[in-house]
Amino acid sequence: MTLSVFIDGAAGTTGLEIRDRLANRGEFSLIVLGDDQRKDANSRRDALNSCDIAVLCLPDDAAREAVGMIDNSTTRVIDASTAHRVANGWAYGFPELVGQAAIANALRVANPGCYPTGFLAMLAPLVRSGLLPSDWPWSVNAVSGYSGGGNALIDRFEQDRSIAWRGYGLAMGHKHLGEMQHYAGLAHAPIFAPAVIDAHRGMFVEIPVPLACLETSASPADLHGTLSQHYASSAVVNVAPFGIEIGELLLRKDAAPWDGMTLHVFADANGEQVRLIAQLDNLGKGASGAAVQSLNLMAGLPEETGLSLSA
Numbered sequence: 001m002t003l004s005v006f007i008d009g010a011a012g013t014t015g016l017e018i019r020d021r022l023a024n025r026g027e028f029s030l031i032v033l034g035d036d037q038r039k040d041a042n043s044r045r046d047a048l049n050s051c052d053i054a055v056l057c058l059p060d061d062a063a064r065e066a067v068g069m070i071d072n073s074t075t076r077v078i079d080a081s082t083a084h085r086v087a088n089g090w091a092y093g094f095p096e097l098v099g100q101a102a103i104a105n106a107l108r109v110a111n112p113g114c115y116p117t118g119f120l121a122m123l124a125p126l127v128r129s130g131l132l133p134s135d136w137p138w139s140v141n142a143v144s145g146y147s148g149g150g151n152a153l154i155d156r157f158e159q160d161r162s163i164a165w166r167g168y169g170l171a172m173g174h175k176h177l178g179e180m181q182h183y184a185g186l187a188h189a190p191i192f193a194p195a196v197i198d199a200h201r202g203m204f205v206e207i208p209v210p211l212a213c214l215e216t217s218a219s220p221a222d223l224h225g226t227l228s229q230h231y232a233s234s235a236v237v238n239v240a241p242f243g244i245e246i247g248e249l250l251l252r253k254d255a256a257p258w259d260g261m262t263l264h265v266f267a268d269a270n271g272e273q274v275r276l277i278a279q280l281d282n283l284g285k286g287a288s289g290a291a292v293q294s295l296n297l298m299a300g301l302p303e304e305t306g307l308s309l310s311a
Ligand SMILES: NC(=O)C1=CN([C@@H]2O[C@H](COP(=O)(O)OP(=O)(O)OC[C@H]3O[C@@H](n4cnc5c(N)ncnc54)[C@H](OP(=O)(O)O)[C@@H]3O)[C@@H](O)[C@H]2O)C=CC1
Pocket: 008, 009, 010, 011, 012, 013, 014, 015, 038, 039, 056, 057, 058, 059, 060, 062, 080, 081, 082, 112, 113, 114, 147, 148, 149, 150, 151, 152, 282, 283, 286, 287
């Protein structure tokens, strides 16, 4: 059976990438609104109510408005925005953390934020397993390609080629803190230091772990072993081998779209300090790839169908 999919916000950065990923997928037929209709409330309402699955690639307020326009009980929704990520009645679209069934059977799915995808992939399994404490004041440092800020940030970086690095979130309170704290089960929101660099796509998310200062007997190898076991059956997330000499990690300006994610565990020789580092594509597993992964599960297909998983 072919499922009809309406991408609300299909002309935006995330929406276009989802369209690309669905272009040759016979399992889905796309409802596309032309430029004259894509912001017209009646046209959107009709499309939202006539599709099987709506994928919202909109700013938060417009995403809330879109959900409010649905007046039937059958349209299923994947929302790429921040609006519903910790809301009641919404499954969190992170199958590796919540289980595939929770998404496959959901009416409403909230796509995770790009930075929380890296943060939660590493910290949530380690806190859940008891290897790392939930009440430590965690911090997270990250760099993202500028497409992470959508069309507005793309325009800014592409019009002003003098910006090499842009630190932000300086007043704290970044919109991703809620989901980071909630799904990792933390007592405190992490201190989050995001930055944008002069690359179109791709990101690194890093959690420093002062292992010797924590109340845990876990070694770096234990952390790596738990993550490896957690993702052993995942086609999307892989854990890099532990203890292999890697002198540097690079984010290339011309990186191709990638829907996977690689997790690294680096440690000093005494096992006192650890750096957990996730590499992903903000537009892949951080947004559009994750949305298609959930769409696959909602359609009863293997989660990795049609994704680009070789880095
Ligand atoms: N870019 C990324 O890496 C990630 C993005 N996201 C989330 O995905 C969502 C979309 O972001 P992104 O694609 O980057 O943003 P863009 O700004 O690139 O795209 C947003 C699109 O929504 C359209 N739009 C805005 N308001 C309305 C409306 N009321 N009705 C219909 N269409 C509307 C815009 O049209 P117009 O330009 O004409 O105003 C634009 O085409 C956001 O919530 C964002 O937080 C999540 C994870 C990562």
